[in-house]
Amino acid sequence: MSDEDQDGPEPRSAREAGPDLIAAREGDALAFDRLLRPMLGKLMALSRRLTISEVQAEELLQEALIRAHRGLPGFRMECSFRSWIFGILYRLSTAPSRFTTLPHKGSVDLHENLPDRLDADPFTRASARDLLRRVESSMERLPLRQRAALHLRSVEGWSYEEIAVALESSIGSTRNAVMQARQSLRQRLGDLL
Amino acid sequence: MSPRDDDMIRPEEERALDALIASQADTSISEETADRLLSFLQVGDPAAASVDAEDQGPVASGVLDAETPAAGTLPGLDVGSSATPSRRFGPVRIAASVAVALAMGAAALLLLHSRSNPASGDETPETPISPASSKVAKDLPPPAATPTATPTASPALRVTGWGRRKPGPKPAGDPILVAWSGRWVAGVDADDLLLALREACAAVQPWPEAPVPVGRMQEPGHVGEIDRATGLAVESLAVGSRSAMPGLSRSASRQQRVLLGTAWLLSRVERGAMPRAEILEPARLLLTAEGRFRRDLVRLFRESDVRIDKMLPPQGRTVSEPLAGLCGALGTSRAPRVLARAGLRAQRAAIVQSLQTGDRASLGFALDLLLLGHRLSPNSDKVRLAPFEAWDGDSWRVLQQLLEERVQRSSNHSERSFLEGLRERLLSKS
Numbered sequence: 001m002s003d004e005d006q007d008g009p010e011p012r013s014a015r016e017a018g019p020d021l022i023a024a025r026e027g028d029a030l031a032f033d034r035l036l037r038p039m040l041g042k043l044m045a046l047s048r049r050l051t052i053s054e055v056q057a058e059e060l061l062q063e064a065l066i067r068a069h070r071g072l073p074g075f076r077m078e079c080s081f082r083s084w085i086f087g088i089l090y091r092l093s094t095a096p097s098r099f100t101t102l103p104h105k106g107s108v109d110l111h112e113n114l115p116d117r118l119d120a121d122p123f124t125r126a127s128a129r130d131l132l133r134r135v136e137s138s139m140e141r142l143p144l145r146q147r148a149a150l151h152l153r154s155v156e157g158w159s160y161e162e163i164a165v166a167l168e169s170s171i172g173s174t175r176n177a178v179m180q181a182r183q184s185l186r187q188r189l190g191d192l193l
Numbered sequence: 194m195s196p197r198d199d200d201m202i203r204p205e206e207e208r209a210l211d212a213l214i215a216s217q218a219d220t221s222i223s224e225e226t227a228d229r230l231l232s233f234l235q236v237g238d239p240a241a242a243s244v245d246a247e248d249q250g251p252v253a254s255g256v257l258d259a260e261t262p263a264a265g266t267l268p269g270l271d272v273g274s275s276a277t278p279s280r281r282f283g284p285v286r287i288a289a290s291v292a293v294a295l296a297m298g299a300a301a302l303l304l305l306h307s308r309s310n311p312a313s314g315d316e317t318p319e320t321p322i323s324p325a326s327s328k329v330a331k332d333l334p335p336p337a338a339t340p341t342a343t344p345t346a347s348p349a350l351r352v353t354g355w356g357r358r359k360p361g362p363k364p365a366g367d368p369i370l371v372a373w374s375g376r377w378v379a380g381v382d383a384d385d386l387l388l389a390l391r392e393a394c395a396a397v398q399p400w401p402e403a404p405v406p407v408g409r410m411q412e413p414g415h416v417g418e419i420d421r422a423t424g425l426a427v428e429s430l431a432v433g434s435r436s437a438m439p440g441l442s443r444s445a446s447r448q449q450r451v452l453l454g455t456a457w458l459l460s461r462v463e464r465g466a467m468p469r470a471e472i473l474e475p476a477r478l479l480l481t482a483e484g485r486f487r488r489d490l491v492r493l494f495r496e497s498d499v500r501i502d503k504m505l506p507p508q509g510r511t512v513s514e515p516l517a518g519l520c521g522a523l524g525t526s527r528a529p530r531v532l533a534r535a536g537l538r539a540q541r542a543a544i545v546q547s548l549q550t551g552d553r554a555s556l557g558f559a560l561d562l563l564l565l566g567h568r569l570s571p572n573s574d575k576v577r578l579a580p581f582e583a584w585d586g587d588s589w590r591v592l593q594q595l596l597e598e599r600v601q602r603s604s605n606h607s608e609r610s611f612l613e614g615l616r617e618r619l620l621s622k623s
Binding site: 029032033036037040041042044045048049052056058061062065066069131132135136139140141143144145150151153154155179182183185186189192193 | 202206207209210211213214215217218219220221222226227229230231233234375377463464465466498
């Protein structure tokens, strides 16, 4: 159905939509690529937060991209495009157990011990890795909804209204989720603040 | 400052926390990964794509797209179509059409094979592939294994797009154990794992129900009890040969299975993927477990972030004995406040279980519950003290230390004399 066929006034985000979004909705794969490529890093960051390994994060994100591509013609532009696609990613992560299983405690991720940079001194490297591990493990212990809400608020700087759209919840509930997540993290990471 | 005020996060703490989280978030993505993620679009040179589409067509180009219609629906061969009377065929023409279609299909496959043969040196032409077939991309090995290949570039993979997605290689060993350890196994979902955990818990129980005394086994209604008891006893002694885990006796293997399953379940509950009530199955097992198995189970429950005290009902409501027992076995520090107002049976169950675990945390729990119960209903002290009197655990010294600490901390004369009385009784008993 084209935009002209829809009843009522045109949604705000439709007026603001760029030519790439319009073209992508009509099936232009190049436009879809141009539209998505700049936000892949941010999507991947959320995907990493919601899963436990890089492989699962990629798998989850690709699944979300495929679904977004399929569902784009039906996107009614009632919300921003980024809320829509981040929402797909979040819902996918909550639905199937394949993306949310935890490794058994004590298991070792072989990639975890590989240094990112060989030029840093071992102490700095170890401290940075320890900090990253602490933050990640603290975030992993949060329920998915709190984790996603806090990530979108703290890392992406979204408004509560936009987060609520992506997570399909009310603004009050989203505020509450972010607050609870912060309280839990303060308990675990209080010494770092 | 009230506890409520203490929970509030100050703005500077909020900013520091956000900055910490943002500094540890990785928003980078390599060009290669981005290409791989978007490879299902197969965005190539539009001019080349239009040439393919117009001049060659999917079959002529040697690529079988998943959305390409089957051979029987190629133009002029749509068998059974009722589009126009002139395109209706009789049985003989239908058979001929099918034969031609099969021949064309075989030719296309031969052509495909010859083009995909590395020895031929031909490049596979890029053709747009539909999102419906794009799941094939996920069947590929990680990028390290195929650094130069895009997921949909292989003609062989496109041929697999005709059918359902092929499952990956089966994991070595028991798929349930693999899935419990956190890896995704095709065809195994959370319900299967939960069921397997229940079965594992049932298998560890030496007696599914209360054992019948030997003297009553020949009475009517208990025929076969001797055979069953003998079978269980022999089974529990069986070592090695049929154990699911190499190197472990059958009973140890079953216990390891329960521990692995419980760790998986607790991690699911921690993350909110399952309700807390699901943990009651392994919790019941914990209440009957002894020795090292009990210590391992207790350690698993304590290390998890599942708040057992949150499962307790509001004050004034009946607390189930297994739940009270679980709080006692784990020595849940917040539980005595609620349990002291619960029924005496629940209190007794909690104290029995805490003494059964017998480490510092659980013994401290038992003393706290004893003391709080004494404050609220001193007339029922006898019920709460009975488990202490009957206890024959080997942690006397720890209990004495804990009692001493509480005597010193207590500022209430009545409570101090109550604790001192208990200490004297325990000393005389030991």
